[in-house]
Amino acid sequence: MKKMIILILASLLMLLGCSLKRSNPLDPVAHPGLQIPQDITEIIATPSSTHTTDHWVRLSWKWQNTQVADGYYVYRGQSYNGTYQRLATVTNTPVPSDTLSSSISWTDSPVVPGDYFYKLSAFKRQGSDSGSALEGHISNYKYVRVPQ
Amino acid sequence: MKNILLFIILVFTCNLIYAVEEFDINKFANPSKYGWMNYDERKEFRQDLYDRQKLLQIYEMKSQSITGNMIKSALVPGWGHFSVKAYTKGQVFLGVEIVLLGSSVFLYDKSMEKYKKYKNATQIDAIETNYDDALSPYQYSLAILSLYGLVWIYNIFDAAQATEDYNSNVWSKTVKEYSHSSVSLTPTGIEVRF
Numbered sequence: 001m002k003k004m005i006i007l008i009l010a011s012l013l014m015l016l017g018c019s020l021k022r023s024n025p026l027d028p029v030a031h032p033g034l035q036i037p038q039d040i041t042e043i044i045a046t047p048s049s050t051h052t053t054d055h056w057v058r059l060s061w062k063w064q065n066t067q068v069a070d071g072y073y074v075y076r077g078q079s080y081n082g083t084y085q086r087l088a089t090v091t092n093t094p095v096p097s098d099t100l101s102s103s104i105s106w107t108d109s110p111v112v113p114g115d116y117f118y119k120l121s122a123f124k125r126q127g128s129d130s131g132s133a134l135e136g137h138i139s140n141y142k143y144v145r146v147p148q
Numbered sequence: 149m150k151n152i153l154l155f156i157i158l159v160f161t162c163n164l165i166y167a168v169e170e171f172d173i174n175k176f177a178n179p180s181k182y183g184w185m186n187y188d189e190r191k192e193f194r195q196d197l198y199d200r201q202k203l204l205q206i207y208e209m210k211s212q213s214i215t216g217n218m219i220k221s222a223l224v225p226g227w228g229h230f231s232v233k234a235y236t237k238g239q240v241f242l243g244v245e246i247v248l249l250g251s252s253v254f255l256y257d258k259s260m261e262k263y264k265k266y267k268n269a270t271q272i273d274a275i276e277t278n279y280d281d282a283l284s285p286y287q288y289s290l291a292i293l294s295l296y297g298l299v300w301i302y303n304i305f306d307a308a309q310a311t312e313d314y315n316s317n318v319w320s321k322t323v324k325e326y327s328h329s330s331v332s333l334t335p336t337g338i339e340v341r342f
Contacts, residue, residue: 018287018290020259020263020282022279023267024266024267024269024279026269026270027266028272028275123270133270135272137273
């Protein structure tokens with residue numbers, strides 16, 4: 001019985017000692033030095049006006065410092081809880097220091113009239129490897145209706 | 149040198165004399181020391197001896213090796229039990245081990261699928277979610293594997309116990325079937341009557 005208890009304890013210790021290695025180079029827990037992009041704020045979605053031939057949606061959001069974000073991903077979905085597809089990658093262009101509070105914008109065009117849901121996130125390339133970019137938190141959806 | 153040689157010869161001679169004095173030829177030649185007093189008793193003793201040898205031979209043929217059955221059970225859980233006709237126990241061990249190993253492999257596979265997604269993820273939420281999703285089944289897989297190991301060890305231990313019981317049963321059956329009432333199984337051991 002004693003041997004059995006020792007075996008059980010040894011197995012539990014073995015279990016506690018084993019964990020999955022955090023091997024992702026973009027994992028902030030494993031690499032605390034990584035720069036995590038900030039959340040996107042102040043998102044404004046403006047649809048094209050009624051009775052126009054060209055339909056579009058203009059998105060604008062608060063600009064982030066280039067030290068924090070290298071660019072932004074734009075996602076679009078047909079419903080708020082449906083699948084969102086990455087639509088575009090917007091490069092984060094530096095702005096003059098006197099206009100730090102300015103926003104950045106992107107236009108989704110052409111679109112057919114209807115309901116659209118947009119989400120945004122910022123990304124930051126890590127280290128010298130331009131291929132590995134850490135994407136920050138994806139924003140809440142922004143609903144917009146494009147009229148006929 | 150001469151003195152040493154003389155001393156050795158003296159010691160050897162004394163030893164021989166002492167040995168001759170101690171040896172009792174009557175005691176050595178006394179036939180009663182074997183438990184028989186006449187030819188009939190001696191014959192009976194020989195018959196008993198043959199009977200016992202026969203029983204042992206039959207027992208050795210029918211009995212199972214404990215080490216062998218332990219190895220069998222180590223290779224395939226329950227195999228040792230099947231060998232000693234403990235079919236229910238064998239089926240239980242085999243079934244439990246298959247279920248445990250299968251569950252552990254299934255969960256490990258599920259965990260690795262999520263872990264692969266974690267390794268390829270670039271979005272901060274996806275990284276965390278996939279890691280958590282991979283970790284949980286991985287720990288369950290390890291826990292079940294530990295349980296599998298414990299059952300596996302107990303299965304080997306129980307195979308040894310079952311083989312001992314089987315051999316004991318074989319001996320008692322052999323004694324019942326083949327003995328001419330000269331050998332009997334008692335609670336304290338085997339009793340041989342001369």
